[in-house]
Amino acid sequence: MVTDILEKLKTTIGAAEISEVSYEERGYHISVAASKETLHNVIKFFDDRKFYFEDMLCVDYKDYLEVVYFFNNYRFLCRVKVTLKVDPANPHVATMSGIFDGAAWYEREIHEFFGVVFDGHPNMGYLFLHDGIEFYPLRKGKVRIPPEDRERLAYFKVDEQEDAFTVNFGPQHPSTHGVLRVVVKMNGEYVEAAEPVLGYLHRMQEKMGENRGFMQFLPNTSRMDYLGPMSFNAAYVSAVEKLCKISVPERANIIRAITIELNRISSHLLWLGAYLADLGGLTPFLYVFDDREQINDILERITGSRLTYCYMRFGGLYNDVDEKFIEGTRAFIARMYDRLKMYDTLVTKNVIFINRTKGIGILDEEGARKYGFSGPVLRSVGVPYDIRKTEPYAAYGRINFDVPIGKSGDVLDRYMVRVHDMEVSMKIIKQSLDMLSDGPYVAEKVPKKMKPVAGDVYQAAESPRGEVGVYIVSDGTDTPYRMHWRVPSFSNLIIFPYLAPGTLIADAISILGSLDLCIPEIDR
Amino acid sequence: MGKRSIHLETKDAIIKFALLDDILNLARANSLWPMTFGLACCAIEMMSTAMAKFDLARFGAEIFRPSPRQADVMIVSGTVTKKMAPLLVTLYEQMPAPKWVIAMGNCAISGGPFLFEDQYNLVEGVDLLVPVDVYVPGCPPRPEALLEGLLKLEEKLTGKRRFPTPEAKW
Numbered sequence A: 001m002v003t004d005i006l007e008k009l010k011t012t013i014g015a016a017e018i019s020e021v022s023y024e025e026r027g028y029h030i031s032v033a034a035s036k037e038t039l040h041n042v043i044k045f046f047d048d049r050k051f052y053f054e055d056m057l058c059v060d061y062k063d064y065l066e067v068v069y070f071f072n073n074y075r076f077l078c079r080v081k082v083t084l085k086v087d088p089a090n091p092h093v094a095t096m097s098g099i100f101d102g103a104a105w106y107e108r109e110i111h112e113f114f115g116v117v118f119d120g121h122p123n124m125g126y127l128f129l130h131d132g133i134e135f136y137p138l139r140k141g142k143v144r145i146p147p148e149d150r151e152r153l154a155y156f157k158v159d160e161q162e163d164a165f166t167v168n169f170g171p172q173h174p175s176t177h178g179v180l181r182v183v184v185k186m187n188g189e190y191v192e193a194a195e196p197v198l199g200y201l202h203r204m205q206e207k208m209g210e211n212r213g214f215m216q217f218l219p220n221t222s223r224m225d226y227l228g229p230m231s232f233n234a235a236y237v238s239a240v241e242k243l244c245k246i247s248v249p250e251r252a253n254i255i256r257a258i259t260i261e262l263n264r265i266s267s268h269l270l271w272l273g274a275y276l277a278d279l280g281g282l283t284p285f286l287y288v289f290d291d292r293e294q295i296n297d298i299l300e301r302i303t304g305s306r307l308t309y310c311y312m313r314f315g316g317l318y319n320d321v322d323e324k325f326i327e328g329t330r331a332f333i334a335r336m337y338d339r340l341k342m343y344d345t346l347v348t349k350n351v352i353f354i355n356r357t358k359g360i361g362i363l364d365e366e367g368a369r370k371y372g373f374s375g376p377v378l379r380s381v382g383v384p385y386d387i388r389k390t391e392p393y394a395a396y397g398r399i400n401f402d403v404p405i406g407k408s409g410d411v412l413d414r415y416m417v418r419v420h421d422m423e424v425s426m427k428i429i430k431q432s433l434d435m436l437s438d439g440p441y442v443a444e445k446v447p448k449k450m451k452p453v454a455g456d457v458y459q460a461a462e463s464p465r466g467e468v469g470v471y472i473v474s475d476g477t478d479t480p481y482r483m484h485w486r487v488p489s490f491s492n493l494i495i496f497p498y499l500a501p502g503t504l505i506a507d508a509i510s511i512l513g514s515l516d517l518c519i520p521e522i523d524r
Numbered sequence B: 001m002g003k004r005s006i007h008l009e010t011k012d013a014i015i016k017f018a019l020l021d022d023i024l025n026l027a028r029a030n031s032l033w034p035m036t037f038g039l040a041c042c043a044i045e046m047m048s049t050a051m052a053k054f055d056l057a058r059f060g061a062e063i064f065r066p067s068p069r070q071a072d073v074m075i076v077s078g079t080v081t082k083k084m085a086p087l088l089v090t091l092y093e094q095m096p097a098p099k100w101v102i103a104m105g106n107c108a109i110s111g112g113p114f115l116f117e118d119q120y121n122l123v124e125g126v127d128l129l130v131p132v133d134v135y136v137p138g139c140p141p142r143p144e145a146l147l148e149g150l151l152k153l154e155e156k157l158t159g160k161r162r163f164p165t166p167e168a169k170w
Helices: A002-012 A039-048 A103-114 A147-152 A205-210 A218-224 A229-244 A250-278 A283-303 A323-348 A351-357 A365-371 A411-435 A488-494 A505-514 A519-523 B018-029 B041-050 B085-094 B106-110 B143-158
Strands: A017-020 A030-034 A051-060 A065-073 A080-086 A092-094 A117-119 A165-169 A181-187 A190-197 A455-463 A466-474 A482-486 B073-077 B100-104 B134-136
Touching: A002 A017, A002 A030, A002 A039, A030 A039, A039 A080, A039 A092, A051 A103, A051 A365, A051 A466, A051 A482, A065 A103, A065 A466, A080 A092, A103 A117, A103 A488, A181 A505, A190 A505, A205 A218, A205 A482, A218 A229, A218 A519, A229 A250, A229 A455, A229 A466, A250 A283, A250 A323, A250 A411, A250 A505, A283 A323, A283 B041, A323 A411, A351 A411, A351 A505, A411 A505, A466 A488, A488 A519, B018 B143, B041 B073, B041 B100, B041 B143, B073 B085, B100 B106, B100 B143, B134 B143
Parallel strands: A030 A080, A092 A117, B073 B100, B100 B134
Antiparallel strands: A017 A030, A051 A065, A065 A080, A165 A181, A181 A190, A455 A466, A466 A482
16 A cells, blocks of 8 residues: 555645655654655645545754644554655744644644644744743743744733633633643633633653753653553663664563553543543542553552553563562453443443433544544544554554444543443453563663664654654664654644534533543643 | 741631640641542552551541641642642631641652752742641652551640651560
């Protein structure tokens, strides 16, 4: 398929530089260097071939800025990188939000952090930062924000209208799962428009990636998504292993799979409790925390922390597992099956719950392609797309499991997909425990100071919320030149303003909760 | 920002009734209602503390109030960014006196692991914004540490410790 796409691309768009890239080394298959004239046609080409919008970022190479687009396909693995060079003195690019709606937010982000102006964009206001930033944060060297750009970035203002009133939903609100702020325009009981405001937890992770060593950045990955840190650990570690060509021993890979899945269960459990609390049922919260504590105890013995695990190392793990861990995990799995039955009777068959969730917030595959959401939210519409299947990392390539999918893409389906996801995780853990063999748990001779080759690498992983991707540009030194994170919650949140209008406020909260947002991950 | 500011807020009543105050303080210390105000990772540990295993209810502090107007203690659990700072101050000012603040985790104490040169979005310690009574270090602190912080706050109110100090393990 990759060669087909390559041939078609060459015949359709001759003017761009198109080259095939080694997937094992770089993490993507095709690289297209577009120019301002060809960019629209290139992106239209991938849109016509049902590619989905994966990621968009910008890199500052001092002489020029480079805007990078990533596309991938649900049906076959073919990741494409489209790049466009921009003059830093006059950074103007045509917007892509007309073709892929999800690009609108990514463009706002790039505009804020780099100062690239996207012509034709509907709204170029601040998304993350606060007023009072003097320099573009992610530009190399200090580049002042010019006054005309400051005006464009002017503070978010709520437009006043007759017979419509605005409700500030958050940042300190129990239902926003943290510090998300959504400005909701209401007409009586119905939502007319919803505008998320982000950045209340922007902790400069990408900036820190540029001024810390590869090893020093490891703890940050677990602070980025504190509910599913193992997946972020795995994505980052795999990316650096790809870059530095470190091989990982078999045992370490299997243990990685076990810990990632344990963490996935604990993340889904917390979501279950919090989501039902949003809907008004506070009891499940107590129950899920009971189960979570069991997982915390198991993982604490080997990782040393209860929440923000930093367990993986380049080429292996921080610590080996022992008999007690294996016994504890087996006991937990056995217990969890009973608990899931109990949740099933308590929640899934509850009439009130079904009425609150069935038939609202309906999504479809076309929307998924345009907005780029992923994970359980995507699988609920019936697309069996899972990074663990398509691009196996850790030990997933040798484990036999099937991906749960939904049918109609409504909120109830998203709930069901996550509950089945837990069962799948338990199946994976069981198989991995049987596969566990003796051997080293960390590769030998991993240098203290990483010596990566110059170049870029993209690594995707399946976090509990969806597809997490790391894009690292290295210049051969022991600190990354640029590190970008493609985070699932950000892409999942983009669809909320599109789903909310016309629903009741209670349903809007139900939809927002069903997306399983993790705010520090959105804000990075 | 930057300079440690001084807060000219009186925390005590102007007229004092010694015995009545003692009784009131004892009552306050045993029913500290925290505000539901999670900022980041520490908020998850704060939830764990409130749940069945660690059971914050034993100390009379299990009623998390979503509204600042019904809360006694603000547990700042997580990183305070410059965008969040004005809101945090607003919330603090909306709380009726007497009120207390617990800075939970390294981010709330000093900026924690996110502190580096030329940072542009971090408030380096919540005590630059509001007066803090108890600091609970850790990244994130264990639930036991938060409980200990709460006991410290009770000690500050009543002048004596309610539970014996746990024996040192080493």
